[in-house]
Amino acid sequence: MKKFLTYSLCFIIATWQVLGTSAVSQTQTNTSGSNTAITGGYTSNTTSTYQSGSSSNTTSTTNSTTNAYSGDTRVTATATAPSMSAYSQDLCLVGYSAGLSTFGVGVTGGSYKADENCERIKLSKVLNDLGMKVAAVSILCQDPRVFYAMEQSGTPCPFEGKIGNEASIQWLKYDKLRPDYNQYVDKLKVIEDARKEEERKKETSEKK
Numbered sequence: 001m002k003k004f005l006t007y008s009l010c011f012i013i014a015t016w017q018v019l020g021t022s023a024v025s026q027t028q029t030n031t032s033g034s035n036t037a038i039t040g041g042y043t044s045n046t047t048s049t050y051q052s053g054s055s056s057n058t059t060s061t062t063n064s065t066t067n068a069y070s071g072d073t074r075v076t077a078t079a080t081a082p083s084m085s086a087y088s089q090d091l092c093l094v095g096y097s098a099g100l101s102t103f104g105v106g107v108t109g110g111s112y113k114a115d116e117n118c119e120r121i122k123l124s125k126v127l128n129d130l131g132m133k134v135a136a137v138s139i140l141c142q143d144p145r146v147f148y149a150m151e152q153s154g155t156p157c158p159f160e161g162k163i164g165n166e167a168s169i170q171w172l173k174y175d176k177l178r179p180d181y182n183q184y185v186d187k188l189k190v191i192e193d194a195r196k197e198e199e200r201k202k203e204t205s206e207k208k
Helices: 002-023 116-129 133-140 144-152 164-173 181-207
Strands: 093-102 105-114
Touching (some): 116 133
Antiparallel strands (some): 093 105
């Protein structure tokens, strides 16, 4: 019985020491932050509350629309005008051509046109080489510019085989046959107006 009491007393003392030791405050040291005393189990709960229909997922949508007119995407066939050339040939011709293309249809064409001035020069040269000088001049006189120049130089163009003053008289008589008739008529109007103005001034001076 004495041994039992001794063992019981030892057990009580040991239990009291353990409980006393656990009751002592424990200190945690943190050199880079704050000191926190932990006295038991530690639980940290983080709760996020979202409104109805919301979630923690974030979705970003970017819509980019470019409204730029790129033109009509339909492509038409190319219409190439034909090459109409008279170069390197002893011909008084001028070539011309044109082309037009649209959706489904393309048209091109070309032709030649005679250069009358070039023909006169060539004919006159041939006649002069053959010794027909009057005929050569007559060919050139078909051009109004040449006819006017010949008249202004005092060497009128030939008229039915007549040259010089005889040809000049015939041109005055049959003036409508002149190649420069329109220019000739305008010149006569200017001369007539100038003559009337001169007569008016003369009469005025005589009255004074």
